[in-house]
Amino acid sequence: MDSRSHEQKDDILSEELTVDWRGRPSSYKKHGGAKAAVFVLGVQAFEIMAIAAVGNNLITYVTNEMHFSLSKAANIVTNFIGTVFILSLFGGYLSDSYLGCFWTMLIFGFIELSGFILLSVQAHLPQLKPPQCNMLTDGDECIEAKGVESLIFFVALYLVAIGSGCVKPNMLAHGADQFSRSTDSNKLSTYFNAAYFAFSVGELVALTLIVWIQTHSGMDIGFGVSAIVMAMGLICLVSGTIFYRNKPPRGSVLVPIAQVLVAAFVNRTQVSQSNSQMFHGTQNEHWSCISMSNETGRLCHTDRFRFLDKAYMKKQEGNNNNAKEISPWRLCTVNQVEQVKILISVFPIFACTIVFNTILAQLQTFSVSQGSVMNNHITNSFRIPPASLQAIPYILLIFLVPLYDSLFVPFARKLTGHDSGITPLHRIGVGLFVATFSMVSAALMEKKRRDSFVNNHHTLSIFWITPQFLIFGISEMFTAVGLIEFFYKQKLKGMQSLLTAMTYCSYSFGFYLSSVYVSLVNKITSSSNHGGWLGDNDLNNDRLDLFYWVLAGVSLINFLNYLFWARWYNRSSNSSCKLHLHSTEQGFPNAHNSA
Template structure:
């Protein structure tokens, strides 16, 4: 009813008014010929490209700054970086909650974008002013403990700047992905000819991500290395500012999903009501599942009989009076289906954590691995180790469009799926490939270490290209499939929050990396510790990589089990109906 009333107040000059609850920047119902589509999504892609350019230039080369300028030891520096990245992605849940519940995607991106710019600016100021950094010292040439690490006010400034960036970037990420997806009508996700548009958008978003990463890892990292980290951090601040300009430029074209209050309250109500009515008997399966539930204009087909105890939250107690039950005692099928679907997605989420632990190594230990190799491209030109991460993105600039234009149509002929393969299949391919990235890393590190220790020979930095290249292709499948999966499974007004789950996996992966590093050092302390020395020639990074390859293999087979388990869950299907579904009467 609310959506219908909104549409009646729309502009009569348009022949069609969208009745799905989305509004324009003035709060009026959207019109398909004016709002949304690829035109609007292109402005969001601009934000994504500039934001990843800014954050990647900092995150991927941060370990160099932490060691060389802040003078933290290697293992502690690696943990600082992984904790920083982990914090970014855990904050995506906060950003998604704020957006869906109170602010909306546009204002969340705008507000936290300015916070991120502030963090980059403060990092640039600290890197520029010597009085805000410890005295200069060569960490690797000096004896252990001889270099003064950042403490007191200097450490406070550093971590304040770092976590302003984390807060801003974390709250932006799920909203950029969800806001771009929102530019396509909700039912477009499920219509045969239209469903490809959303999949194409997510591929385009990954392409924008690739371009941003590539510029960050080549141009900006090169500037950081040769002109100073202060200039590099300043460029990141400028890039983020350009992203906000891109966001604002598309204001009149956006479809906006208005916030509707706390998204967590309905979820908690289901658990409270189900526990309160745990002793009641549910109606027959036909009565329970034979009806449809509705969410903001979309009918959600009941998923499965998984977590059937939740259905008790829908039982309407026949107590003889006509008083309306409290929402904490009686819930709609829609609420139950939201909770059921979230619970079903948790195992899929968990299976990507090890994948992101591998990503953490490529941004920390692999960068230091490259630093211990011959970085000369020519006699006078040296490759910044962090720039090696640009190699897969150079390849992906060509691979992503080829995948969209050649592979998807080819696969569609065999699968009948508009996007070629399902998001779950795409995730599985990526998880399978990620194992080989760590196998390549372990073999190369073994060769590097043997050559350095036994022959005093430094091998070329290009030996570590395969581990970056394999993981880049792996990430194209897993990252895009994961975001698309969570966005398509989102119900009602939870697009940003559930999309945040896909990013939150990065957080757990990076935190797991920190835990593994500390745990491995503790367990192997009797033999000196695999990762306890600042000298990679004394450490056993190759054995650590083999450990991750083993965990990745186990994780892949674990994913096969849970994805098959999830496959029984039915995805949402569109409908124009907006009539709320009544709770179930207790017929027992």
Template sequence: MNIQTGQGSRKDSMHAQQVSVDWRGKPCMPNKHGGMRAVIFVLGFQALEITAIAAVGNNLITYVFNEMHFSLSKSANLVTNFVGTIFLLSLLGGFLSDSYLGSFWTMLIFGFVELSGYLLLSVQAHLPQLRPPPCNMMSPEEHCMEAEGFKATVFFVALYLVALGSGCLKPNMISHGADQFRNDDPAQCKKLSTYFNIAYFSFCVGELIALTVLIWVQTRSGMDVGFGVSAGAMAMGLAVMVSGAFFYRNKHPQGSIFTPIARVFVAAFSKRKQICPSSSDILHRSHINESNNPPFANKFRFLDKACVRVEDGSNMKESPWRLCTVSEVEQVKIIISVIPIFGCTIIFNTILAQLQTFSVQQGNAMDTKLTESFHVPPASLQAIPYIMLTVLVPIYETCFVPLTRKFTRTDSGITPLQRIGVGLFTVTFSMVAAAMIERKRRETYMESNKLLSLFWIAPQFLIFGLSEMFTAVGLIEFFYKQSRAGMQAFLTAMTYCSYSFGFYLSSLLVSLVNKITSGSSKDGWLSDNDLNNDRLDLFYWLLAALSLINFFIYLLCSNWYSSSLSPSTNAGEDDHISSSKHVQAEDIM
């Protein structure tokens, strides 16, 4: 079989590009670079960055509603749009990292962008002339003046500098940490699943600090001080990240990651009249050891035409826009195949949006008194699941994974697809609990003018935290392991787009629910600024129903994905179509 690429120099160039290098650009040494020692610095940076952004995002609705004087529904949508933008911008960060900058420089540049946003927010919150006047300065007959003009501009510029920086950082922190493990070392490959659990633990620690210490600082000392503390945490994180530069394994950017994808579609379309080969053995390959049994060999067969060599007797080399390799086609097939899995996690993140918006306002309408002199900030209730998870994640990794590994023979205990499914099923009960408690809270207040204790809404946070441990980690691990060399950050960024679409969907649902449930004689479920007059409980029931329907759709999608794998793929490898299935040259010393 002819295995020439017709592009020998290009193959050698790509081979060189895929070798991991140190900070000087020299090939890495296995005993000096990468591994858990390098990962510690990345995890430290991640924990501090999460601390900074979580303190802003989780209590932002309080600041927007009380200080900037936006209406409740507008404030909720503003927060969900902000968080949605963060996760949507992760695609930009993943693209720049894989294509041009590399993970380290992308994190460094956008880390400073995020830091500048925190500093501007702190200044805006500190100076009265940059905020609308307090409501108590106005006559009782007048409404609070909403921030507008220059004041609103400063606020939104600061807010979206934070969104740009944090969004571009998120996929790179995860992928850069995962890149520290060598693909040619089975022991380090086995540690990859452990890394994702540790990374989530680091995330939980950052969230916990933000939702306890930093939220308390914001409540006690003001949002200007709170934003300033976020800036300090971000500055510390950047210092930690830079300190590990001597130990990192860095991957060269590969040029535009969209070009190989575009080439596959162009080549397949240009050869659309060719007969699809009956065997993958005759397809064009870039390397001798490229897999003869691609995982998706039997699906999307029309794309295989991009690998068919056209013999015209001239011995002329075909353009890469007309002749692609099996690995390039398989990566496109994988991207198409994971889209339904991605789509099934959007509702999950729509529920997350409620916990950061309406559930915080739900807490504001309850008794927050813990002692006579201490009141619990409602936003700090979001710390409850993370307190639980700082205990559960280590137990999951040290007990559950080794136990299930004996039965499933899978490094991660259960596959990422199974892990996502458990989370999507569990999260439904978070909204069930939220709806039941909200109805009890509202009826108690309307009947006896009494306030329920703030801790009544703790179950919805606890259940969501448990479901997030399964879904969030499973999704990131699943997407990272599907990507080939040069696309890890971008594929990881796709998982964050699920958060983005979930938060945008939340804004859309709020607007639609208000429009549909409004009538000539009644307001919509969420149209009043007073939760005692709204019907938040019915909105929660709607989300619970959507979540349950979404779970059954996910079962169909995950079953379709698994059935798409070729018969040669081992049962224990359906979650691990990793870079070992593709051409990679890692640490060839």
């Protein structure tokens, strides 16, 4: 039996039981597969379409109609985006532990919809907003929203944030749940590419059509369109109910993790044992690759984080005790400990993507500012809004993603033998490496733009900065999809939604880190007569190009750091998981029974 056969059996054993919408065991012939995943892809496209249209143009509404100052408005927008991404952890936890993906999406989808409706109502009714500036008679200053006006606005905004944050991780996890990791591995990889394609389409429509409606027909109509789009997403979700395979919740996923940490601390004075009988939860003497129950699958013992091994070590005087009489807070199973090891192991990979999203933050802030001081005229009467530059990579990706899946993946699969063409870790690495060149391009173009204006008083066309958006779009296709696939395929039973939510937390941390970089660079480069590279609020006086070069260097260092952790992850995952052919075939449960 070769290693690939062992891996296939491991995947079969690790499959979780799924149910249909009535709670009965699902059928692989009637439920799941591409027909079910299509409905989830529809939900994803509609949801991102609705939320992106609000998030990308929210600062316009906050400053022009709610009359908050620019600094307050910027904080409102960044806090809103950060809340959406942070709440994805709560949505993933709630789904895995108590509600399941479908019900979490349905409940919080309606909460998000109610937020869009309330935003539209407030934007439409003058009595729910502060008076317009030109209607004031006692001065030029606009009256900032306060009292009931402010309360309704923030209630509506954070209804959207709560709903979107809890829906996002479950869309990806629920769509992937429609495929078997053992028999549909190729289709699962295709699904993740299709999910990113749906995301790109939604972003493209939001940044072009819906933003245009907001600009020309009013924010009340624009928010109303977002509400209609979100309602279409919920209709799409409910329409696929009878086709879904649903993974039932398994109770709090945090309690088993806490039990391992507590048990390891309680047993910290235990001496390491090599006798398999001293390990709780093992029946097979060949404990280097322990077979667990059919429902749980099997996890191999690894040498990483050996301090956690003491969580499953029995005391010698308690060898004959019944395991049921031992508190799970004092003694855990090997399988339980190994899952905690996996969870800890993925954190360095996650951390390496934070810098990647810091670069994304530059494209949504400084690169848009670049566009605002460039020539954005196409004709005398038509101009490109600088914010619409963010749509450029998505135009490329709606063509590139299908080509990647239909041409590159089959070609790479022949060379590597991997179902996805290249492994998720390789895919993340390619994206992190390419992202560096996005900042290199941004630095070169900003230097050219600044020199052209300062030396020759010539304003360059806005199209000069499109390469940095295009390069980052390609890198995002590799990194974002690779990270989602990497997290989902971890053998952590019942935690797929929570792990998927970590990808969104990376966005949040990346934006926060961007603020730290800006403040730190300004502080280091400031002098008595100069406020730093980014201190003048004028790109023609600032040195944004040098700031981009710093980020390019940070990105390259981050890529090298990622290579170290990716190799460490592979080495620590596989080095101690050595299968013994004789013991494995004797102790391996029947694959058909376990499925």
